[in-house]
Amino acid sequence: MSILIIQILNSLFYASVLFLIAAGLSLIFGVMRIVNMAHGTFYAVGAFTAAWLVARAVALGVPTIWTFLLIPLGAVVVALIGVVIEPLLLRPFYRRAEEYQLLVTFGLLLILEDVIRLVWGGLPLSADPVMDLLPSIHIGGLIYPGYNLVVITVGAVAALLLWAVIYRTKFGVMLRATSQDRRMASALGINVGLVYVAAFAIGCFMAGLGGAIIVPTQAAVLGMGIDALVLAFVVVVIGGLGSLQGALVGALIVSFVRTAGIQFFPEMELAVLYLIAAVVLLVKPTGLFGSV
Amino acid sequence: MKADVSRISYRPKLWLAASAAGALIVLALLPPLIGLYQTQLLTYGLIAAIAALGFNLLLGYTGPLSFGHSAFFGIGAYSVAFLLRDAGIHSMELYILIGLPISALASALFGYICVRHTRIFFGILTLALSQVVYSLALKLFWITGGTDGLRVPRPTLLAGTLSFTGAGAFQRFIDAYYYYVLVVFAICVVVMWVIVHSPFGKALQAIRDNETRAAFLGLRIRRFRWMSFLISGTFTGLAGILWAPLNGLTTPDVLYWTFSGEIVFTALLGGFRNFTGPIVGGIVFTYLKTYAVATTEYWQLLLGVVLVLLVMLLPTGIVGAISVAGKKLGLRGNPP
Numbered sequence: 001m002s003i004l005i006i007q008i009l010n011s012l013f014y015a016s017v018l019f020l021i022a023a024g025l026s027l028i029f030g031v032m033r034i035v036n037m038a039h040g041t042f043y044a045v046g047a048f049t050a051a052w053l054v055a056r057a058v059a060l061g062v063p064t065i066w067t068f069l070l071i072p073l074g075a076v077v078v079a080l081i082g083v084v085i086e087p088l089l090l091r092p093f094y095r096r097a098e099e100y101q102l103l104v105t106f107g108l109l110l111i112l113e114d115v116i117r118l119v120w121g122g123l124p125l126s127a128d129p130v131m132d133l134l135p136s137i138h139i140g141g142l143i144y145p146g147y148n149l150v151v152i153t154v155g156a157v158a159a160l161l162l163w164a165v166i167y168r169t170k171f172g173v174m175l176r177a178t179s180q181d182r183r184m185a186s187a188l189g190i191n192v193g194l195v196y197v198a199a200f201a202i203g204c205f206m207a208g209l210g211g212a213i214i215v216p217t218q219a220a221v222l223g224m225g226i227d228a229l230v231l232a233f234v235v236v237v238i239g240g241l242g243s244l245q246g247a248l249v250g251a252l253i254v255s256f257v258r259t260a261g262i263q264f265f266p267e268m269e270l271a272v273l274y275l276i277a278a279v280v281l282l283v284k285p286t287g288l289f290g291s292v
Numbered sequence: 293m294k295a296d297v298s299r300i301s302y303r304p305k306l307w308l309a310a311s312a313a314g315a316l317i318v319l320a321l322l323p324p325l326i327g328l329y330q331t332q333l334l335t336y337g338l339i340a341a342i343a344a345l346g347f348n349l350l351l352g353y354t355g356p357l358s359f360g361h362s363a364f365f366g367i368g369a370y371s372v373a374f375l376l377r378d379a380g381i382h383s384m385e386l387y388i389l390i391g392l393p394i395s396a397l398a399s400a401l402f403g404y405i406c407v408r409h410t411r412i413f414f415g416i417l418t419l420a421l422s423q424v425v426y427s428l429a430l431k432l433f434w435i436t437g438g439t440d441g442l443r444v445p446r447p448t449l450l451a452g453t454l455s456f457t458g459a460g461a462f463q464r465f466i467d468a469y470y471y472y473v474l475v476v477f478a479i480c481v482v483v484m485w486v487i488v489h490s491p492f493g494k495a496l497q498a499i500r501d502n503e504t505r506a507a508f509l510g511l512r513i514r515r516f517r518w519m520s521f522l523i524s525g526t527f528t529g530l531a532g533i534l535w536a537p538l539n540g541l542t543t544p545d546v547l548y549w550t551f552s553g554e555i556v557f558t559a560l561l562g563g564f565r566n567f568t569g570p571i572v573g574g575i576v577f578t579y580l581k582t583y584a585v586a587t588t589e590y591w592q593l594l595l596g597v598v599l600v601l602l603v604m605l606l607p608t609g610i611v612g613a614i615s616v617a618g619k620k621l622g623l624r625g626n627p628p
Contacts, residue, residue: 110596270427277420
């Protein structure tokens, strides 16, 4: 029984990180109609930045309790990178064919992967002190790290906040208007360029946050972003590209299937996920919640 | 369409055949001049060209962008490794004869699923399916060797008349294999040329340019896309079959989706809007990557910058740019 609870918690933990990545990907696609192949790499940049900051702070003798505050900084850095990249690299491509948009973000992926290696080297970086800060909790005789509950909470709060921003604020209305009809929104006086930058920055922030909060539990390694991207694709394909609920439900489905997979059929775990995505695309091409 | 038909008159065709024959002769004379290493590199280049040629039937002539062609390349390479290990086959001809239907079967299956979608969904679906193959190759390590991959020693060529053991075997193999690949490459180019200039190829281009109009003309869009996917995947599979013995090892890396990205890159580099683009792209990309890897630790960065610059400044690729420049100078550009 307690194993079941732990497995459910594991799934939720994994789902909240996946949701952060996939929701960003989905938001960017929903507003800008660009599938960002470098999105997973943004997640990796967030992880590396947070891990590096924590390691620096610990080395400088900052009390570990304060290192907690450094985690969100990783996400902020990624958002700033997004603010620079959108006008510089992506803006020239909105009117071009889809292939070019995919390719330019693929080029960005190649560049960023090596920038990570250039800045932080090839060795894994971890931020264990943050993880050790929180006590473990006991579930029916089994020990579970308290930090994982924080991650689950962050995921849930992020989902709520994002929902509130998109559906309950003026900025959200602008965002949705732009995503539905860019020219009409522009004609109505919305600064579409600004909305695009904001949407891209929010998407990047979420990917970075996903990386930053996972890094205390597992080290940041090269290639983590490329792996994460494909899983995020699976999530948005199941849930529907451009849909927030879809990203949430997709992340939950993928996480539970993956946890079950690791338990019962470890060899097929990843293959099953990709097959689920393929089946969803066949049966309902727009995904469970998509309307594209 | 009408203009196109009249343009392909007798004289340009002869001119084209002559220039193709000229290029082939140059390629055939090269090895003694450029040495062993360059010959090996050029062989890799020709193989990449075959893969890109197949890929381009889909992207350049039919429209959809596949991000899963690594699957067919990898299936070709792994079928060679399996044939060697489990059936004890050492003959290159048998590899091709058995490997081609396997690649065709895989492409037919993948294509059947993927052509139901267009645009971005097609790309993601091909990516997802190729990742299924990748994760199986990675996880079923007792069959595929996992990340270690499978070794593929030098096969015999021409039904066993040429075998490569003993002293200097490597050099003799590369020398012979270069011509072997060159012949296969020439056959591929001719076959692909015939395909894209046949009524079937014209139908594909009609679908690419305007799907609705093509449907009204009575073309069965999905069937044509499927056929195109099948041929495209089989060509890429053939490239994988040829690649495995040259590389001596096949690993899951060639199944990973970033390798599909490299195939797309190759086609774009040469220019996917014309016939010769992917061929040039395959050879240039091989050299570009080799020298990038040799000169800097951060070769991915270099390739990424080249890709971004290419997409921004030179979207028609090398061949496209040359033919535009040629037209501007009043010369005749490369034939499309």
